[in-house]
Amino acid sequence: MNINLSLLINLNALAGGLFIISAFGIVGSRQIGVCLKFFILESLFLSCSAFLIGMELKSLHPIGVGLINLITKVFLIPYMLKIILPSTIYTKREINHIINIPSSLIISLFLTIIGWFLAIPLILALGPDPILYINLPIGISGLLLGAYTLTVRREALPQLIGILAMENGAFFAGISLARDLSVITELAAAFDILVMVFVVAVLTRKIHEQTGTTFVGILKSLKEEAK
Amino acid sequence: MLKHFVFNLMQMFVVMALSPLCVGILNKLKERVQSKTGPSIFQPYRDLYKLFSKDEAVPKQSSWIFRITPYLVFMAPLFVTLLIPVLTDYPLFWAFMGDMVGGGFVLALAGFFATLAAVDTTNPYGAMGSSRTRMVGFLAEPIFIIVFFTVSYVADSTIPFIVQQKWVNPMSNFFEPSHILILIAFFMLILAEKGRIPVDNPSGHFELAMIDESKDLEFSGKGAALMKWGGYMKFFVLMCIFLNVLVTPWGLASTQNFLDVILAIPLVFFKVLIFLIVLTIIESSLAKLRLYRISEFMTAAFVIATIAMMTSAFQH
Numbered sequence: 001m002n003i004n005l006s007l008l009i010n011l012n013a014l015a016g017g018l019f020i021i022s023a024f025g026i027v028g029s030r031q032i033g034v035c036l037k038f039f040i041l042e043s044l045f046l047s048c049s050a051f052l053i054g055m056e057l058k059s060l061h062p063i064g065v066g067l068i069n070l071i072t073k074v075f076l077i078p079y080m081l082k083i084i085l086p087s088t089i090y091t092k093r094e095i096n097h098i099i100n101i102p103s104s105l106i107i108s109l110f111l112t113i114i115g116w117f118l119a120i121p122l123i124l125a126l127g128p129d130p131i132l133y134i135n136l137p138i139g140i141s142g143l144l145l146g147a148y149t150l151t152v153r154r155e156a157l158p159q160l161i162g163i164l165a166m167e168n169g170a171f172f173a174g175i176s177l178a179r180d181l182s183v184i185t186e187l188a189a190a191f192d193i194l195v196m197v198f199v200v201a202v203l204t205r206k207i208h209e210q211t212g213t214t215f216v217g218i219l220k221s222l223k224e225e226a227k
Numbered sequence: 228m229l230k231h232f233v234f235n236l237m238q239m240f241v242v243m244a245l246s247p248l249c250v251g252i253l254n255k256l257k258e259r260v261q262s263k264t265g266p267s268i269f270q271p272y273r274d275l276y277k278l279f280s281k282d283e284a285v286p287k288q289s290s291w292i293f294r295i296t297p298y299l300v301f302m303a304p305l306f307v308t309l310l311i312p313v314l315t316d317y318p319l320f321w322a323f324m325g326d327m328v329g330g331g332f333v334l335a336l337a338g339f340f341a342t343l344a345a346v347d348t349t350n351p352y353g354a355m356g357s358s359r360t361r362m363v364g365f366l367a368e369p370i371f372i373i374v375f376f377t378v379s380y381v382a383d384s385t386i387p388f389i390v391q392q393k394w395v396n397p398m399s400n401f402f403e404p405s406h407i408l409i410l411i412a413f414f415m416l417i418l419a420e421k422g423r424i425p426v427d428n429p430s431g432h433f434e435l436a437m438i439d440e441s442k443d444l445e446f447s448g449k450g451a452a453l454m455k456w457g458g459y460m461k462f463f464v465l466m467c468i469f470l471n472v473l474v475t476p477w478g479l480a481s482t483q484n485f486l487d488v489i490l491a492i493p494l495v496f497f498k499v500l501i502f503l504i505v506l507t508i509i510e511s512s513l514a515k516l517r518l519y520r521i522s523e524f525m526t527a528a529f530v531i532a533t534i535a536m537m538t539s540a541f542q543h
């Protein structure tokens with residue numbers, strides 16, 4: 001399993017490590033604004049990894065994917081959320097987690113270990129490659145952590161960030177598997193995400209206008225009150 | 228052989244002499260950030276001098292534990308100094324006597340006796356503070372162990388002199404995720420172990436909120452001086468482990484020349500100074516956590532350390 005480590009591979013691995021740490025930040029942060037910041041960081045590390053893989057393979061495709069990712073997720077989506085949603089919700093603290101934060105982090109750790117084990121058969125099937133060793137397990141773990149965020153969070157915006165984090169994880173694994181993924185695919189996915197964020201943000205804004213909260217965990221009891 | 232012996236003594240002397248200065252500089256920097264003048268950077272030396280020239284009072288109910296604790300707290304960091312690189316990047320006379328885990332045990336022994344002594348005084352604040360210190364301590368323990376696991380996995384050793392060479396040889400190893408993540412986790416550990424700001428406020432003097440400080444409330448005179456000096460030295464030793472073993476061996480003497488070893492003193496001190504500036508920025512921009520939030524801080528450090536271990540396991 002010994003691989004001749006070059007600087008690029010190490011840097012890519014470092015981007016992967018920081019990527020998974022920011023995914024943990026999304027799970028563990030109380031404030032919605034902090035959660036969004038961790039998501040921006042995660043997307044930034046995804047782009048870094050794509051650039052490094054592009055430089056290593058001397059291929060333009062991953063660099064293009066990274067660039068589109070950088071523009072949409074690091075700049076456009078936070079900007080859109082900022083203009084659509086009222087600014088008060090970013091400083092609010094979400095106290096009502098389903099599971100408290102230390103247990104959440106420990107559960108996430110187990111999810112990460114599961115992600116690592118899920119990646120082993122794939123790596124064995126695809127052959128030894130230093131990029132696969134890092135990107136595949138971390139991508140799968142990122143996907144699982146996004147799904148976990150989606151499950152335990154009960155505010156609208158952190159749930160949206162959970163979906164986007166899942167997408168980040170899928171891309172993190174994807175750039176190591178599909179080396180010549182054409183830029184068109186990523187462009188289509190990026191537009192999809194932009195539309196999705198727009199729709200969810202407008203919906204959240206409407207909920208906030210109607211009920212004064214974005215706490216979607218209590219939507220069920222709202223229906224009963226209307227009767 | 229004799230030279231190694233002399234270098235070891237020099238290391239101990241440097242730790243004893245420079246550690247109060249570091250605390251003085253840190254306090255001065257923090258006061259400057261709050262636009263206050265603050266005490267002189269030599270204030271810790273004056274405090275020590277004052278305490279050494281005072282008489283000692285011992286609680287009537289206390290036992291022998293209270294009397295030997297200052298000596299143990301003072302000796303433990305000096306003992307660890309023998310095991311770690313402070314000035315040289317090659318192993319010295321006692322380097323193979325114990326590894327990083329051994330050093331951790333020696334420091335833990337001093338911490339154990341300090342806790343017992345705080346209970347021994349029958350002062351209720353002492354017992355409260357020591358129970359809190361133990362809480363932080365047992366939350367820190369798994370992180371220590373995982374950090375040592377990772378280090379031993381990556382470097383095939385936990386002897387500090389061997390570990391430090393691993394991270395810069397070849398240079399690209401410096402950017403290994405396991406290395407950077409261990410640095411973050413260990414930094415958080417130092418904050419917790421030394422009671423710095425997100426975990427405990429070192430300048431707070433409200434007994435109910437104290438964690439680390441309330442253990443040595445009852446010591447006076449020479450005992451208090453030794454406890455204080457031991458605390459300063461523990462801080463310096465932890466910084467040396469962080470900067471010289473885990474970050475880099477840069478700036479350390481690599482030859483057996485006396486001039487080189489003496490030149491290493493200002494270089495190491497320069498590294499420590501950078502560390503203190505970073506610490507000041509962190510301490511001035513964060514607030515102290517509530518007691519029950521400390522477990523979240525420690526869980527975050529634990530997660531980072533575990534991720535470091537898993538990435539290193541997959542990369543190699």
